[in-house]
Amino acid sequence: YAHPARDLRPERHPLAVVAHRGASEDAPEHTLAAYRKAIEDGADALECDVRLTADGHLVCVHDRRVNRTSNGRGAVSSLELADLATLDFGSWKADVSDTEAPDLDATSVLTLERLLELVADAGRRVELAIETKHPTRWAGQVEQKLLELLGRFGLAGPPADGPSPVRVMSFSARSLHRVQLSAPTLPTVYLMQFVSPRHRDGRLPAGVRIAGPSIRIIRKDPGYVARLHEAGNEVHVWTVNEPEDVELCARLGVDALITNRPRRVLTQLGRS
Numbered sequence: 001y002a003h004p005a006r007d008l009r010p011e012r013h014p015l016a017v018v019a020h021r022g023a024s025e026d027a028p029e030h031t032l033a034a035y036r037k038a039i040e041d042g043a044d045a046l047e048c049d050v051r052l053t054a055d056g057h058l059v060c061v062h063d064r065r066v067n068r069t070s071n072g073r074g075a076v077s078s079l080e081l082a083d084l085a086t087l088d089f090g091s092w093k094a095d096v097s098d099t100e101a102p103d104l105d106a107t108s109v110l111t112l113e114r115l116l117e118l119v120a121d122a123g124r125r126v127e128l129a130i131e132t133k134h135p136t137r138w139a140g141q142v143e144q145k146l147l148e149l150l151g152r153f154g155l156a157g158p159p160a161d162g163p164s165p166v167r168v169m170s171f172s173a174r175s176l177h178r179v180q181l182s183a184p185t186l187p188t189v190y191l192m193q194f195v196s197p198r199h200r201d202g203r204l205p206a207g208v209r210i211a212g213p214s215i216r217i218i219r220k221d222p223g224y225v226a227r228l229h230e231a232g233n234e235v236h237v238w239t240v241n242e243p244e245d246v247e248l249c250a251r252l253g254v255d256a257l258i259t260n261r262p263r264r265v266l267t268q269l270g271r272s
C-alpha cells in the first residue's frame with residue numbers, strides 16, 4: 001500500500017450525480033429505459049454492474065442470479081445470452097407492467113455493449129462507472145472482456161483531452177489491479193462497505209485514486225471524506241437517496257454521489 005507522492009487533488013469540481021443502475025427508482029434497474037431516463041434527467045454518469053454469461057457476454061445485472069429482477073431463475077454465469085434474452089427484466093417493477101404494449105427497452109436484458117452504444121449516442125458527455133461483480137470467480141475474464149469491449153469503443157486508453165469518461169469500480173482490489181495492469185490510464189474506484197484498518201487514514205490500494213465508501217461509512221465518520229481528500233483521492237459515495245444524505249455529501253465536498261433518483265438529487269442541488 002505504498003503510494004507514489006501525490007499532489008493534493010486539483011481544483012474542486014461540482015458534485016457529480018451518478019445514476020445507480022440507471023434512474024432505478026423510476027424504471028427497472030439496469031434496463032435501457034432506466035439509462036435513457038437517467039440521461040434525460042441530466043445525470044453526469046451512469047453506474048452499472050457487469051457479469052459474464054455462460055457464453056462470455058458482459059451483461060448488466062446486479063445479483064448473481066436473475067431471480068429477483070426477472071421472471072427467470074438461475075445464475076447469470078450458467079445462462080447464455082440467448083437464454084437471458086427470453087426473460088422479462090422489467091415487469092417485476094409494478095409500474096411498468098401496466099403498459100399496453102410491452103416496452104422492450106424496459107424489459108430486455110441489457111448488454112454492456114448496448115449501454116456503451118447508448119452513451120456514445122447521448123449527444124453530450126455522459127460518464128460510465130462500471131462495477132465488476134464477483135471478479136475472482138472468473139480469474140480475470142471479466143476484466144479482460146471489459147477492456148476488450150471498452151477498447152472497441154475507444155474507451156480503454158487515455159482520452160485525447162480531459163479526464164477519462166469511464167471508470168472501473170470494484171469491492172475487489174485484485175480486480176482493480178488487473179484493470180490497472182492492462183489499462184493503466186483507466187481510473188479505478190475502490191468500493192467499501194466497511195473501512196479496513198489499512199484504509200482508515202485515507203490511503204487506498206496502490207494505483208487507486210478514487211474511494212467509493214457507502215453512505216453509512218460517511219454518516220458514521222464524516223471526517224473520512226477529508227482524510228481521503230488529504231491523501232490525494234476523490235470520494236464517490238453510494239447509494240445516496242435521502243435529501244439529508246445528499247446535503248451531507250455536498251457539505252463535505254464529496255466528488256460524486258451515486259443515486260437511484262438522479263432527477264430529484266439534481267433538483268436538490270439546484271441543477272435542474
Ligand code: G3P
Pocket residue numbers: 020047049062131191212238239258
Ligand atoms: O456504486 C456502488 C454500489 O453500486 C455498490 O453496491 O450492491 O449496489 O452494487 P451495489
Ligand code: CA
Pocket residue numbers: 047048049131
Ligand atoms: Ca453496483
